[in-house]
Amino acid sequence: MKFEKQPSYSLGQRSPSNKEILPGEGGVNVTLVSQSTLGEINRGRVLQALYDNGPKSRAELARLAGVNRTTITGIVQPMIEEGLLVEGDAVPSDFKGGKPARPIYFNPEAPMLGAVLLLPGRIQTCLVTLSGEISALSKADFDPHGEQDVFLQILKDTLSATLSQAHRAPFGIGIASAGMIDSDNGVILAVNLAPVLAGLPLVDILQEHFALPVVIDHHPRALLVGDRWFGPGRGQQTFAAIYTGEVLGGAFYIDGRVYRGLAGSGGELGHTVVQIDGELCNCGKHGCWETVAALPWLRREAGRLGLANPESVTCARLVKEVAEGSEAADDLLDHYARNVAFGILNLQQTLSLNSYVLHGDIAGGGGVAAERVRSHVERLVRKRPNQEISITVNGIGEGHTALRGAAGLVLSSHLKLVI
Amino acid sequence: MKFEKQPSYSLGQRSPSNKEILPGEGGVNVTLVSQSTLGEINRGRVLQALYDNGPKSRAELARLAGVNRTTITGIVQPMIEEGLLVEGDAVPSDFKGGKPARPIYFNPEAPMLGAVLLLPGRIQTCLVTLSGEISALSKADFDPHGEQDVFLQILKDTLSATLSQAHRAPFGIGIASAGMIDSDNGVILAVNLAPVLAGLPLVDILQEHFALPVVIDHHPRALLVGDRWFGPGRGQQTFAAIYTGEVLGGAFYIDGRVYRGLAGSGGELGHTVVQIDGELCNCGKHGCWETVAALPWLRREAGRLGLANPESVTCARLVKEVAEGSEAADDLLDHYARNVAFGILNLQQTLSLNSYVLHGDIAGGGGVAAERVRSHVERLVRKRPNQEISITVNGIGEGHTALRGAAGLVLSSHLKLVI
DNA sequence: TAAGTTTGTGCGAAGTACAAACATACTGCC
DNA sequence: GGCAGTATGTTTGTACTTCGCACAAACTTA
Missing domain, CATH: 3.30.420.40 (ATPase, nucleotide binding domain)
Structure with a gap:
């Protein structure tokens, strides 16, 4: 049997500016899901279930996800040993009897997340625990029309003041910024009311300075994540x-x-x-x-x-x-x-x-x-x-939602948690 | 360690009409990916790679997907035995030498797809092969303001005329319809210019009549799938x-x-x-x-x-x-x-x-x-x-794009192919 | 003819989810 | 106190999927 290289009924005229689909290189990307990414996805989903539902026992999680209890044990146990999650006190069973359940939730002693909220003229930074508590809040002002170097120094100082209060290295730093953001490349493209920020490759800069994973996204997206997380x-x-x-x-x-x-x-x-x-x-x-x-x-x-x-x-x-x-x-x-x-x-x-x-x-x-x-x-x-x-x-604690959301951005990239 | 049932900082006021998140039932759905769905997903992706790129050898597919060649063999072999795919003639290697590749593509003898295009006053039906060829085209008119029973009889007759020309039972029937469609439940909600169609649970009706899987979606979505498939x-x-x-x-x-x-x-x-x-x-x-x-x-x-x-x-x-x-x-x-x-x-x-x-x-x-x-x-x-x-x-063969798209709708549900 | 290259296929290893069985810990009833 | 009933969490073995390695097959080049 003989095949044509391309089926002949590929229709459609293209307007001039249309890019060809990877010409020559011979193909469009496909990605198969490997065995190990499967585990990663499922680990992320279990964590998300904990975020969404609060402390839950292994058996409850299994019911929620429609999987075997042993599967949950397998996922959760290494995380407990790692110190990310902790087992809580046994909750007595109800009238029906049965072995008391041991709810599981995020370890308060686990590393925290650094969060930055960047608005025209104003910086806020804080630490956020995995269960959403905010601490080490720190604020500073900057000149929206000033020099980039000056701004960067203020940002670094403010963020240092916050991060130094963490008793362990945080998982990473999440930034919520006003304006037009290229979140793929970690660059602030333009902020109408703060020209000093335009073109700043903030992710690279902070990643190098603090040696931590850094992610950035625009303000509304941080609010969204904050809403999703605890709003x-x-x-x-x-x-x-x-x-x-x-x-x-x-x-x-x-x-x-x-x-x-x-x-x-x-x-x-x-x-x-x-x-x-x-x-x-x-x-x-x-x-x-x-x-x-x-x-x-x-x-x-x-x-x-x-x-x-x-x-x-x-x-x-x-x-x-x-x-x-x-x-x-x-x-x-x-x-x-x-x-x-x-x-x-x-x-x-x-x-x-x-x-x-x-x-x-x-x-x-x-x-x-x-x-x-x-x-x-x-x-x-x-x-x-x-x-x-x-x-x-969601008007209560506006800034807090954005800060929690900024922190949540880190989770979604670092922990492969689709939050 | 003791946990609160719900973290206390759950913010946000709700406006009256907001539904509670599954109250009482104790939790939000999570779905973990099981071992077997993983296989299903990957099988779908390989098929999609074939749609997107045309005939390709196992080795090429493996490179495209960034996976091992053996993985592709494992996925593709059962489909060849089933008659869904066929191996083509060996393509001689290029100047570098090597064993000739055997490209793989859809079997022309494989079951076809039934497609229906439903516009105000007009029905078109046809068969579509897995490689996108259209045959057994059949057309009929109906009174947009008439009786539902009359319309249904016309539709069934037209579709029967088309389906009877298939030499094997098709995989299923895809319908593209004008108007407002509830694709989850397979119901036409309303069509401005054809009131006769309003409220018609077409999927259930045809599924019972033809004993085949039936899917429906609105016209633009079929055009989209048609574009994606061969446009x-x-x-x-x-x-x-x-x-x-x-x-x-x-x-x-x-x-x-x-x-x-x-x-x-x-x-x-x-x-x-x-x-x-x-x-x-x-x-x-x-x-x-x-x-x-x-x-x-x-x-x-x-x-x-x-x-x-x-x-x-x-x-x-x-x-x-x-x-x-x-x-x-x-x-x-x-x-x-x-x-x-x-x-x-x-x-x-x-x-x-x-x-x-x-x-x-x-x-x-x-x-x-x-x-x-x-x-x-x-x-x-x-x-x-x-x-x-x-x-x-994509103006050439407008109707054909919609019909191919309607057929493509079946693939995406029946073959778990995310097209 | 020999060396090099590419394709496609066995085979065992690793990782993951699942089912069955079991130990544990509680309630309720006699 | 003893025993049945019930739910939780763990152990063990099985099934499925992908991956790396080795190898035969088929072709090109020198």
Whole structure:
């Protein structure tokens, strides 16, 4: 039997800029799963089950995962010996009797994680334990328009102050940064409000300085991981995190994994267009979501409507004023919520995630704001039978969510834990 | 050591409509990968490598997958014995010498796949071989507003006519349908232009009638799979398919898998909003992408601009008239391309897929239309260094792509092939 | 003819998950 | 107190899969 080299009915014309699929080199990558990666995956999943469900005995974990008890023992035992996990006190069995279960959880004495939150002009660093506790918090300011060397020195000093308080070398350092980040290569590409950070290959620099694994990702993605770890996204397989503030961004958790997109550039929702030829955005386009659903819009609109102190308006303030009976605030809040809803609507129509966690300014409005957004989304979206859309806020401990998320980034790469 | 049942720092307030995470039942699902599923996955990947790369020898496959040659032999041998694959004639080695390679590919004698394309008022069925050849094509019309029983009888007859020409029982039947589809449950939820289809549990009905596995998905997703299989998406790990016509839809292939979203409702791009409070859409909202980038808009706009025969305008016609020097056509084409570009822009900002295959009307405009769209996207998107965005059309054999895609849907479920 | 190269196939080793059986530790009942 | 019942965690042997090594087969080049 004779084969043609390529089946002849390969259709499709390509527009000029399309790259050929690895020409000559003779093939597209496939990757088979080897025996050892299988173990690695399963180890990661057991750890994730512990994160999602809290302390659990071997037998419970086995039931949860639908596998044999011995399998769990095999996975968990080496981790206990390594000091990563510990066995807790026996929990007496219920009325049915039986041998008491020994719950297992993360060892408080296990190495911690270093976390960095990088916002324009401001650095926060801390240590995070495997069970999510934050310690050795340290803060510093820097000049967003200054010299890179000066910034780096401040960062290193701040981070050193934090890391020196760990009694063992941490697993690694996770960085959450504002702006446009290339998470594959560990480079900050650009930060609108802090030009000093542009082009900084931060991962390489810190990796060398501290001799620890370092990962970086953009701020919304850290919020997402923080939500997944100890926030409203806990245990969820699919949801999105949305951040509104001076800028607007998002991140997705899809089918049990953080979605990054090519070079980690997915989730730049602020510059999706919801109003063709609308207001000018500072990205140069017109009608970006950010132009109608972020703080600058809210301030401008508050001024237009004649609210007091428009330059200091926030969603939290609006909610308070609505409670006090202000009709103008009510209108503005509703308009704001509606504008936020349009972006979420688009996301819902595109990815159908059904669950959204709000952060930043809008989250400051708490459940009231979330409910307003939810009702607008509900009204706009083409719903299917039995479909429910959940809008949650995670406004408490905003910075802490980002820091925990930054730490979580390390886990997902270092421990091969898909968090 | 004593553990709390739940860590106390579980943050986040929930808005009322948020469902609890499996309350009571005590835990979130985890699934560990078992030994046998590993084998299944790898078998699927080898098959996919054959689809993507055409006939390949065992040694080549091993190199492609980065695994041992013996592993490939172990995977491939049973499939040859089963008659799914065949060994081709030996290909003489190149100048370096060596034993001639025996390429392996799909057996033309292997069972085929049944494919159904369901558009408002029109049924197409055919058989597709594992190597993508189409045969036993059969067509029928039905009344979009008629009785369900009548429609079902027509469908069964048409499909029977096709299936009876197969010399062996096919692997299964794949259906690509217009409208809103619940692919998890195999139900057509609603089709705007064909109410007769609404609520039809087509998978169950055909599965019982033909005693074969049946899968269904919506039209754009079938186009996507068709692209992935033998179109411009071949071998790509990440791309999107966009369909424009009377309606507008899309589908995504992300990291080597078809993205479906919850209940298969992802990709309903037509009703993402690009113009808040814009023109009324037949979904009841205002300013959906569909209102500015589908055929109804094009016809309306052509009429407004005074083009001849505005009711029969298509992208293909516009391209032709532009080539003939019509300035009005040029302007309209550009406006159309720009409107299409906005939706792609939003997708790019959201998911960063970098590669888009156009179908339907806009694809009728060929490379010229694709290039117009590409240049608009290029101008609008916030590009990163080294990022290239590819816009391709797959206009040739439109229906064939959908039919191949429908067949491909079967593979992905029946052969556990992640296509 | 000899050396070199590549393909495809046995065979044993290593790693992983699973099933059955067993020791352990508790409850409940007599 | 003794015994049955129940659940947990471990031991042991089995099955499956991939990998490395060795080797025969088939071809090219010198």
